[in-house]
Amino acid sequence: MPIHENLTVDTPVADWLNPQELMTDPYPSYARLREAGDVVYAPALQSYLVPRYTALRETQLHPELFSVRSSDVNTMMERAFGGNRPMLRKDDPEHAVERQAINPTLRPRQIAQTWSPRFAQTVEHWIDHLLEVGPENADLNRDFAAPVASQNLIDLIGFPSEVHVDSLRRWSTDFIDGLSNVMSDPDIWARCDASRAEVNAVLDELIPHLRRHPDASITSHLLEVNLPEDVVRTNVMLTISGGMNEPQHMITNMVWALSTHPDQQRTVRAGEVSWGDAFEEVVRWVSPIGMAPREATADIEWFDAKIPQGATVGLLFASANRDDSVFPRADELDVTRNARGHLGFGTGVHQCAGRWAAKNAVGEVAVPRLYERIGSLMVDDSRQVSWQGWFFRGLTALPVTWD
Numbered sequence: 001m002p003i004h005e006n007l008t009v010d011t012p013v014a015d016w017l018n019p020q021e022l023m024t025d026p027y028p029s030y031a032r033l034r035e036a037g038d039v040v041y042a043p044a045l046q047s048y049l050v051p052r053y054t055a056l057r058e059t060q061l062h063p064e065l066f067s068v069r070s071s072d073v074n075t076m077m078e079r080a081f082g083g084n085r086p087m088l089r090k091d092d093p094e095h096a097v098e099r100q101a102i103n104p105t106l107r108p109r110q111i112a113q114t115w116s117p118r119f120a121q122t123v124e125h126w127i128d129h130l131l132e133v134g135p136e137n138a139d140l141n142r143d144f145a146a147p148v149a150s151q152n153l154i155d156l157i158g159f160p161s162e163v164h165v166d167s168l169r170r171w172s173t174d175f176i177d178g179l180s181n182v183m184s185d186p187d188i189w190a191r192c193d194a195s196r197a198e199v200n201a202v203l204d205e206l207i208p209h210l211r212r213h214p215d216a217s218i219t220s221h222l223l224e225v226n227l228p229e230d231v232v233r234t235n236v237m238l239t240i241s242g243g244m245n246e247p248q249h250m251i252t253n254m255v256w257a258l259s260t261h262p263d264q265q266r267t268v269r270a271g272e273v274s275w276g277d278a279f280e281e282v283v284r285w286v287s288p289i290g291m292a293p294r295e296a297t298a299d300i301e302w303f304d305a306k307i308p309q310g311a312t313v314g315l316l317f318a319s320a321n322r323d324d325s326v327f328p329r330a331d332e333l334d335v336t337r338n339a340r341g342h343l344g345f346g347t348g349v350h351q352c353a354g355r356w357a358a359k360n361a362v363g364e365v366a367v368p369r370l371y372e373r374i375g376s377l378m379v380d381d382s383r384q385v386s387w388q389g390w391f392f393r394g395l396t397a398l399p400v401t402w403d
């Protein structure tokens, strides 16, 4: 029996919701969902969706009602990572042990002292590369955002310098495709399996090395708290998925946003708004993670809806960030607004562990330095700009040019 036949109160039903339209441009559907209610059942996704800000925040702040664990033993995330759950699929107290292990690598002071200088070196190298590709052919995603985000993550997880940026990028893409493989496409699982084997091969050598010579990396810190080795490996794979793809998308999102809003670009470049605040506003406006799932732990009455035990609940971060009751004229980019409190990094115990690293690497290093070195950088309208996805949404191509 479909879950929605269990409903005993008038939970709004979005029978019009079309996953294909979400893939192309989810924002019109998000607007309709927000109009429909705090919790809306979507038959096409067999999920209860939470599209408004306050209800979403409350849902995330009640993990005892909305768990990240799924009773379905073979979740996409476990399948992608070879049968194990990373911290993002565990509730506290189990989750806290793994999360606390990686926090020291990613605290603001550690970012400023250890990682930011490395992010800066990487950015110089890839701006040189972008300039070599030239203003006629440059694609900011391919020639800058992807390799910069890959190299930053290679450093953060302590992988050796022989690991090529293209390998890390491929692993990240394969894992991300696996995490959203709702149709269980066997080709995607095959790619995931191959990438997992390659990551495990690197870890086979790295783990014994880091046990003897600990460093500041995420992998080293996971080992230091004596977690079982398969737990360390799974969390490294989680970090490879989210820690590369999202910063990559934020580099292109920021340049696209500032190119299409030249007045706001001038405001930021003149120092009237900090780069960090501009970064936060772009995360709010075009959030790289559109949705994350939870599971109802009991029959729950929640914001006028009744959600049955075991139902999948979709937290629509990207929609909540366009809620006008919290962010006036939310559909508009406005770098001068206070975007703090946006849900682009989630909230509660699973709030993004890498948010300070991403803000520094993308918002305070990569994008400002791009504009410093290539002052006339702009989107090249004569070539095709492409967006893709809604679970994870970003630009797959951003042709850029300069004078």
Ligand code: HEM
Pocket: 087, 088, 089, 099, 156, 238, 239, 242, 243, 244, 246, 247, 250, 283, 287, 288, 289, 292, 293, 317, 343, 344, 345, 346, 347, 349, 350, 351, 352, 353, 354, 355, 357, 358
């Ligand atoms: C702009 C870039 C990024 C965005 C928009 C982003 C977004 C998010 C979101 C929304 C969540 C929460 C998901 C949920 O509640 O189900 C999350 C969790 C997480 N993110 Fe990020 N992320 C970004 C960058 C990074 C980076 C650079 C790293 C690592 C270096 C990272 C590591 C993680 C980890 C480990 C978790 C799981 C935390 C936990 O379960 O406690 N993220 N991220």
